[in-house]
Amino acid sequence: MAGEVEAPRKTYVRAYALAVPLILLTYLIPILIGVSVDPNTAGWSDFHFTALGFQLGGVWLGSWLAVAALASNVAIFHGALMVNTRVPMVLADRKQFFTVFSKLSARSGVPWVALLFDGVVYTIVALAVDKFSDIVRGIQWFNMGIYTLLYLSFLKLRWQRPDLPRPFRIPGGWPGALAVCTGPFIICWVGIPYSAREFVVFGALALASGPLAWWFLKRVLRHDPKSNPPSSGAAAAAL
Numbered sequence: 001m002a003g004e005v006e007a008p009r010k011t012y013v014r015a016y017a018l019a020v021p022l023i024l025l026t027y028l029i030p031i032l033i034g035v036s037v038d039p040n041t042a043g044w045s046d047f048h049f050t051a052l053g054f055q056l057g058g059v060w061l062g063s064w065l066a067v068a069a070l071a072s073n074v075a076i077f078h079g080a081l082m083v084n085t086r087v088p089m090v091l092a093d094r095k096q097f098f099t100v101f102s103k104l105s106a107r108s109g110v111p112w113v114a115l116l117f118d119g120v121v122y123t124i125v126a127l128a129v130d131k132f133s134d135i136v137r138g139i140q141w142f143n144m145g146i147y148t149l150l151y152l153s154f155l156k157l158r159w160q161r162p163d164l165p166r167p168f169r170i171p172g173g174w175p176g177a178l179a180v181c182t183g184p185f186i187i188c189w190v191g192i193p194y195s196a197r198e199f200v201v202f203g204a205l206a207l208a209s210g211p212l213a214w215w216f217l218k219r220v221l222r223h224d225p226k227s228n229p230p231s232s233g234a235a236a237a238a239l
Helices: 008-037 048-057 059-084 086-093 112-128 132-160 173-195 197-221 232-238
Strands: none
Touching: 008 048, 048 059, 059 086, 059 112, 086 112, 132 173, 132 197, 173 197
């Protein structure tokens, strides 16, 4: 996404400086209040903060929390959708996915085919799964593989192509690069297996789906005359 951000070197730093403390506080403060009111966290449901709002402040607070939760989830979904639609677009540009996914809107530049495809998949998942928490825990296993490969790719490019032009470069040299990767690796390989352990079978299948999809697409697309090996520049743009 850095290629679509104005002055990404400054914008990303400012965005993280604002977003990380705000995210921490908006999660931590409601949890502390919720625990003080109802310590039985094992019995909390998907809408428990709204229920606590009704319990603490009546209709006005409960209603505001419900509206805020709705707006927050819509924003998170739109942000995730914006990022996820670029993945098939970049793969299609690199001839590693079906080329139809590289189509862009003439007016806005949005990868509309990938956007439509992702929207359909998300809708099917939302209709098929009863509990939102199950969707979150299931997606965590996909994210384990995605973010592991993402950060390993970053480290590989930092090692093999340190001089490659990038829209945004993480400062601090190798200590900075390793510091950025340490937290996500701990979350991926310690936090997710523990917090989503009920979905370990699904998680194993989810992780196996990546290599299987790669093998399938490689066989399907290998006869495409337009298929070319990906360049390091395209990889850097994707990261």
